[in-house]
Every structure is written in structure tokens, then in C-alpha cells.
Amino acid sequence: MTGPALFLLLAGLGAIAWVSARARAMRLQTVARATGRRDAVHSLPGYHGWYVALWAIVPAVLFLAVWSNIAPGLVTQAVLADPAAQSLPADDFSRSAILGEARAIATGAQAGAFNPLSQGLVEPYRAAISKYGLAGAVLAIVLAFAGGAYAFTRVRPDFRARTRVERLVMATLLIASLIAIVTTVGIVASLLWESFRFFSMVNPLDFLFGTKWSPQSAAMGYGNKDAFGAVPLFWGTIFIGAIIAMVVAIPLGLMSAIYLTQYAQPVVRKWMKPTLEMLAGVPTVVYGYFAALTIAPALRDFAVMIGIHGASSESALAAGLVMGVMIIPFVSSMADDSIAAVPQSMRDGSLAMGATTSETIRKVLIPAALPGVVGGVLLAVSRAIGETMIVVMAAGLAANLTLNPFASVTTVTTQIVQLLTGDQEFDSAKTLAAFALGLVLFIVTLLLNIVALRVVKKYREAYE
């Protein structure tokens, strides 16, 4: 029996269970009500329906999930027990290649065999697959009937079906939220594990404080010493994400927030705010080629014209400027929220003293909104230093430790991409360095987010 048909059958069984349990509960409750006791009836008939339907479906589906994992192993064992399998070569590699081919032909994914041996195994495979498939389906249906029947016998007027259904709903929601948390924990664990392997090859102090980054030389056998100094990467990241991008994003974001909250007519605000927020929806790869193809060459030509040495076509400035533009909506929407949260009475108080709008903004609104603005900026920094696409396309790969914004620098994210693209061996320090970089980035952005959220939260409380 095929998968979809089986699931349709189970769903049908569930529907029948729902309808019949509901009908039974209604009938029994009508009788029970006649006794006149208010506590004679507990749950609405629909809950009884759900209770029985869930008992019919959930165990069967869980069984199928488990079965689909163990069935292939059972199939393989059955095939190996077949006389035709006696002629298989002894070594594991060619054995599993032949078995794989036979299975592909048996399931119809492949038309003909390269290896004559696999042709002989197709029939046993087909037989085993259909045998275990049928067994699984029968067991699932039996389970569905058994579960449904068990639950059906429990349908009584005073049975607390509602409580049980609610409990299952809660469990489902809990599992959904746990999946996200478990994934995060898994990611952190894998980062930690791979970083640990890296640090067993490279001294953590050399990594964190070394100023020379050339993982390629380590891969070519020149040793791990002096190859994994990540300071130029950290500097590049900070230079682009926390300095140049913020020099662009903070003033522009703040000023646009002030204009939108304090000066703009409602009509203007209605159009400008979504337009500005659309900047946040542009895919970063689009910003990336804008930076690489338009801004970077223009900046290089400009630098050459005014006679700056070391101007590169992949400059920190190009990546930083474009990243700054990308970050504007973050800063402006956080600043917008915190300025709007300053009570109107504060503004009125200042205006009634004879202050102008701009004096009110400078001396009352901004100081009062400052914690929220700072929180927004920290979130923006954390976003900027984790940003990958723009810097991969526009910032270059040379790990320079330089203050010249027209020179090429590289960032943590760029190097991670660089280290992990192409064919890799996951036991060399060069590849594992990507995980150590990822760990550092993760810790820094996590800390920034925690601090930013604290600041914003504390500020929110101040006006409630």
C-alpha cells in the first residue's frame, strides 16, 4: 500500500472516530442530563470526538514514523539472506554500491543496471519492500483501530475529554517552541565542538591576538603558527560594520526618524515610512552588487584622483557606505519608536516655555529617547557585523590592518565564506578556523543583543 493512500485511510478512520464518538457522547449525555445532576456531564460532545480521533490517528502516525526508519534495515537484511546475495563481493564499499543500485531499480528510480550482480538482487528487493511495506500498513491500521476502540470505550458523560484534548494542544505548542530552542542549542554545540578541535591545533591566544592571517600558508604546510591571527579580521569587521556603516546610518537614521515623527505631515509620513522600511526588505545580495559594481569603482577613481595611495577597487569604504544605507531603517525605526514613546506632555511642556520645535527635539526629546536610540544602534551594529553578502562582494579578501578606508580589508564573515566554499577536509586547521570565527561572531552579537534589549526594556519601563 502506498504512502498517500495509507494516510488518506488513516485520516478517514480519524473522521469516522470523530463522528461516531461525538454521536455516542451526545446520546449518553442526553440520558445523563435527564438525571438532573449538573456535574453528570463534563465535556462537550466535540471534545469526545477529538479525543477518540486523536487516539486513532496519533499512535498510528507515530508508529509509521518509526517504521519508516527501521524498515530499510529490515529490507536489506532480508535481501542479504536471499540466496542471490551469496555472490556479493566481500568488501563493504562495492557491496553497498550494488545494493544501492538494486534498490534504485526496484523502486523505479533507475531503469537498468550497470552491474550484472545488482540485476539479480532486484527481485528479492522488490519482494522485501512490498512485504515490509504491507506489514507496516497493516500494523498502522491495526493500531489505529486499537487506539480508537480503546478511547471509544472511555466515552462516558462524565469523562474529562476536554482536559485531555487541551493537554495535548499544550504539548504540541510546547514541542513547537522547543524545536527552535533545541536547534539553537545544537548550532552552539556544533560551533563549540568544531572550535574546540581548532583550538587544539592552534593556540587560542595566537588566534585572538595574532596580527597575521594567512590560512592558505598553513594549508600548504608552513605550520599553524602565525597563520591564524584574527585581529585583522576583527578590525576589518569593526571598521566596516561598527565605524563606517554607523557613521552613515546613525545620523541619517536619527534625522529621518526626527523628521518623520516631528515635522512630517501625516500624509508624507504615511508614504515615507513604508518606503524607508522597504530598504530593509532589499535582499543583501542586491546591496552587494550595488556596492561592488557601482560604489566601489567610483570611490577608487575618486581616491586616485585626489592622490590617495593604496586605493583598491574593493574598499572598506564602499562596503561600509552601502551597509550603512542598509542599516538606516533599523536605526530609524528604533529611534522613531523611542521618540514617539516620549509623552506628548513633555513636548507640550517645552513648547509652552517658548522653545522652538528644534530646541524641543534637541533638549527634551532626544535626551529622553536616548536609551531607546542607543539600544537601536547596538542592535544595528550587531546586525552589521554579522552581515555577509555585502562584504563578500565588496570588501575584498586581503587581511590588511589599516586605517585607510580606501584600502581593501576583510571581515570575519567574508573569511568564513572563503574558508568553507569549495571542497574541504574537515580535519584541517584551515577549515576549522571558520568555526572559531563563527563562535567569536556569535558571542559578540549575542552580547550586543542582550545589552541592547536590556537598555531598551529599562527605558520602556521608565514611562509606564
Next chain:
Amino acid sequence: MTEATNPLAIANPKMSARDVKVFYGAKQAIKGVSIDVDMDHVTAFIGPSGCGKSTFLRTLNRMNDTVASARVEGTITLDGDDIYSPSMDVVQLRARVGMVFQKPNPFPKSIYENIAYGPRIHGLAHAKADLDVIVEKSLRRAGLWEEVKDRLHDSGTALSGGQQQRLCIGRAIAVEPEVILMDEPCSALDPIATAKIEELIHELRGRYAIVIVTHNMQQAARVSQCTAFFHLGDLVEYGVTSDIFTNPTQERTKDYITGRYG
């Protein structure tokens, strides 16, 4: 000049409104109010919620300008000058006509900075010493000096509600206004703090023209010399406070005073 707009028959009223109408979009909130406000007395505006008394008060220092949909018609003069004429600078107007709000709204700055805010933006003090003098004088007049003189640099928002409201009055006084508008200044305060504010209003009387909007008729009777009764955007009756409360000429005023509605 009719008795209805000028019950005390003052020759040169400090502020004078003639046929003032206020609209919020298409809705008319004030329907042609004419009233004179005198320098030496406290004028109270009373009336039920939504009668337009606060709206009218806000026209006197053009705070309605901050509401985009608001439109004001008619004339309002301060010492004979039209405050809605293009030549009137709203910054200077508000320095001359100060305002205290319903809810105490000190800035999230120190007590000192709250008082110094106005003098700074209007350039009233050039040296720190001048500013210190203004701060002390204003806090003394607001009756707050003795309570805060040792903690001038603590935050103004850390004071009690009544102290905050006196701080706001001190802040308004600091720019040497001629008129002080008070929009239900005691509605957020307890009875003791209210009594202090009322006492303060008595002390300030004569130095500034004071206009107070209040919900509380006893308060109007206690602090004011003239009372105006507003109802549904109309100025129903304006007169000497004792007359309004003991011998109102209008039926609507009588009903309100005796608690028939409001």
C-alpha cells in the same frame, strides 16, 4: 465693552478675546467666545467635561498651533497686540504667557535644569551666577526652595506629584511671564498638595495674571475673583466669582452650580 465680557469693568485688560471660534477639522469646539482677563485677579474657567474650557485656554498662548487640525478664528490680544497676527512671534508670546499642565510634566532632567530650561532658551542669563539667582528666586516663588535646596541636582521626576507640579509652576515663572495659564493643575494631586498649590496661587496673584481651568467648583470659589462658565463651546456666563456661585443669572449656570449635571 459689555459687562458680560468684563465683569469688573477693567479699563485695560491684560488679555482680551473677541468672538473666538475654534475648529478641530469640521467640528466646532468653541462657538464665539468674548472675554477679558485682568492682570490683578485670578480668573477661573469652569464647566463640565468637553465644554471647551481647556481648548479655549490653549488658544491664549497658541498651544493649539501644535494640533494640526485646529483652526482659530476671531481676535485675541495681549496688551492690545493681536497674538494671532503674522508679526507676533510664538516663541516670545509663550515666554510672556506661560502654561502649567494637568499632569505634572517635569523634564527628565535635574531640578536645577528644569528651572534653567526657559531662561537658557530665551537667553535671560549669561553667567552661571545669574542663572543660580533665577533658579533660587523661581523655586522660592513656587514655594519649593526649602524642600529642594539641598538636592537641586537630583532628577525632577523623582519628586512627589505635588512637588513636581510646583516645579512646573517654578519652571513657568522662571522666564518672567506676564500671564500664567493653568490647565486643571490639581486634578492629579492629593488634597494636601492641592491646598499647597492653591496657597501658591494666592501668593502669585497680582504679580501675574492667572487663568485657571478647574473641574472643582470649590476650588474656583477659593482661588478666583472672576469665574467664567463654559458649556458646549459657549461662554454661558462670566462674572465676579461670588455672584456666579450665589446668584447666577443663567439657568444653565444655576443647574451646573447646584450639581444638576456635570
